[in-house]
Amino acid sequence: xxxxxxxxxxxxxxxxxxxxxxxxxxxxxxxxxxxxxxxxxxxxxxxxxxxxxxxxxxxxxxxxxxxxxxxxxxxxxxxxxxxxxxxxxxxxxxxxxxxxxxxxxxxxxxxxxxxxxxxxxxxxxxxxxxxxxxx
Amino acid sequence: xxxxxxxxxxxxxxxxxxxxxxxxxxxxxxxxxxxxxxxxxxxxxxxxxxxxxxxxxxxxxxxxxxx
Numbered sequence: 001x002x003x004x005x006x007x008x009x010x011x012x013x014x015x016x017x018x019x020x021x022x023x024x025x026x027x028x029x030x031x032x033x034x035x036x037x038x039x040x041x042x043x044x045x046x047x048x049x050x051x052x053x054x055x056x057x058x059x060x061x062x063x064x065x066x067x068x069x070x071x072x073x074x075x076x077x078x079x080x081x082x083x084x085x086x087x088x089x090x091x092x093x094x095x096x097x098x099x100x101x102x103x104x105x106x107x108x109x110x111x112x113x114x115x116x117x118x119x120x121x122x123x124x125x126x127x128x129x130x131x132x133x134x135x
Numbered sequence: 136x137x138x139x140x141x142x143x144x145x146x147x148x149x150x151x152x153x154x155x156x157x158x159x160x161x162x163x164x165x166x167x168x169x170x171x172x173x174x175x176x177x178x179x180x181x182x183x184x185x186x187x188x189x190x191x192x193x194x195x196x197x198x199x200x201x202x
Contacts (some may be wrong), residue, residue, distance in 0.1 A: 065161040069175050131165070133174075 004061035006070040010056050010077075010127050017120040019047050021113035028106040070131055077127040081119060088115045138173045139198045145189040146171075160184040 022043050029036075092111050096103055146156055152187060153167045169175035170185075172174045177185070189196070 067163045067166055068178050068181060069162065069166040069169060072175075 003064060004057050006061070006067065006074060007124075007128060007131065010074065011057060011063060011124045014120045014124055015050065017113075017117045019043070021117055024109060024113050028109055028134070030106070038103055073130040074127055078121060080126060081089075081123045084122060085115065085119050088119070136199045136201060138176055139172055139200055140173055141183070141196050141198075142167070142171045147198065151190060156185070156188065159188050184192065 010105075026036075026040060026043075092108070094116065096108055142156075146153070151159075152164045153171075154164045157164045161184070162181065166175065166181075170177060177197070179193075182197055186193045186196055
């Protein structure tokens with residue numbers, strides 16, 4: 001089994017964010033089609049097997065000696081992403097304040113899920129760039 | 136302050152590639168690359184591990200200048 005890189009662990013979060021967004025969609029939807037059941041079963045099955053496979057990779061990563069430069073880069077990346085996330089939430093809150101008469105709560109939820117997915121993607125890209133260039 | 140490293144001369148003296156040194160001290164090759172360029176400040180443990188590989192002191196391998 002090949003060595004586990006921190007980039008792989010960080011990129012996993014994109015899939016988790018998408019799964020959380022899908023789970024949110026299952027709760028927030030207002031319509032129903034017969035094929036929704038199939039989608040739900042597929043998502044649950046994928047989630048289960050994906051978690052199992054990623055848990056084994058994460059355990060392997062922790063057993064291997066982690067590279068200190070990667071971990072330092074990830075801390076820098078996370079500090080930057082915290083600021084980006086805070087800025088996104090502030091923008092969303094002002095949009096909600098301005099459009100409070102027309103924006104519904106489920107739409108706000110979809111916006112938050114979008115921020116979650118975007119943040120996971122930005123974090124992965126930023127970390128990849130930082131890890132390539134060095135601290 | 137800028138970090139100056141003497142890693143490359145020592146590595147060449149011991150006939151080690153960057154990947155070999157990385158393997159010996161338990162880091163990636165990219166970490167050794169950035170160390171040699173002075174773009175990464177190693178932890179004390181990593182600095183001491185590298186010094187041990189080359190049978191020298193940390194001060195011989197790493198110096199800070201006031202640039």
